Amino acid sequence: MKYKYDSVPESMKDMQTYGFNWMEFVASIPSPLYLITSYKSNGLPNACMQSWTTFTGGANGYFAIVSSVSKYGHLYKTLHESGDAVINFMSADLYDKCMFTIQNNAFDTDEITASGLTCIKADKVNAPLVAECFMNFECRLKWEKEICDGDDSVLACLEIVKVHIDEKHLDENDLGRTGDTGILYNIHHPINPEKYAGTAHDYVGVIKKIRDYAEY
Numbered sequence: 524m525k526y527k528y529d530s531v532p533e534s535m536k537d538m539q540t541y542g543f544n545w546m547e548f549v550a551s552i553p554s555p556l557y558l559i560t561s562y563k564s565n566g567l568p569n570a571c572m573q574s575w576t577t578f579t580g581g582a583n584g585y586f587a588i589v590s591s592v593s594k595y596g597h598l599y600k601t602l603h604e605s606g607d608a609v610i611n612f613m614s615a616d617l618y619d620k621c622m623f624t625i626q627n628n629a630f631d632t633d634e635i636t637a638s639g640l641t642c643i644k645a646d647k648v649n650a651p652l653v654a655e656c657f658m659n660f661e662c663r664l665k666w667e668k669e670i671c672d673g674d675d676s677v678l679a680c681l682e683i684v685k686v687h688i689d690e691k692h693l694d695e696n697d698l699g700r701t702g703d704t705g706i707l708y709n710i711h712h713p714i715n716p717e718k719y720a721g722t723a724h725d726y727v728g729v730i731k732k733i734r735d736y737a738e739y
């Protein structure tokens with residue numbers, strides 16, 4: 524038996540969704556979690572935890588489809604000013620420091636250093652890179668669009684022009700990119716509307732391989 528929903532379930536009507544759609548909590552589809560860094564107009568590093576992104580590529584390049592950049596944050600402003608940013612993937616051991624950037628969000632703060640992380644300049648783009656993060660993508664803004672007219676956030680397409688990856692994570696038999704030591708995922712609170720009573724809260728998780736496609 525399947526439950527079907529096309530309007531907000533009774534149990535979720537009064538829930539604080541922090542701007543998210545109720546369906547996201549019913550679906551609870553994880554997406555990669557990362558720290559995106561750029562320079563503010565005063566030259567200081569900005570850092571923004573970000574999710575709701577997919578990565579796609581082809582003959583014309585490799586792109587980050589960042590689906591929800593708030594128009595009210597520093598990231599949006601810096602992307603408009605310089606067009607450059609770095610996407611930094613952290614393993615679980617760095618999660619707390621990376622989350623600390625949310626508190627260290629003042630315009631006149633170096634958000635990377637203030638959070639106990641090391642800032643180095645990217646090679647190809649005008650943006651800071653977090654040294655401790657095991658994988659870094661140097662990016663340039665290609666285009667942006669509102670998904671619906673008047674949205675508070677934009678969908679931004681960033682072209683990835685250079686990849687940095689730690690040797691231990693490059694080796695899938697060592698730290699790799701998946702499993703306990705790999706990329707983190709943002710998991711929206713998986714709500715069961717049939718039993719729900721409470722507020723939304725999200726989780727952070729990892730992903731693991733279960734089969735090799737080559738078996739088919």
Ligand SMILES: Cc1cc2nc3c(=O)[nH]c(=O)nc-3n(C[C@H](O)[C@H](O)[C@H](O)COP(=O)(O)O)c2cc1C
Pocket residue numbers: 556569570571572573574575591592593595596597598599624625626628676709
């Ligand atoms: C797990 C997680 C995911 C987030 N994802 C996004 C996101 O996709 N888009 C966004 O605009 N803010 C997102 N945020 C919120 C920003 O990280 C936060 O508001 C940050 O302080 C904004 O930084 P900025 O003003 O320097 O850009 C997320 C926060 C967390 C904890």
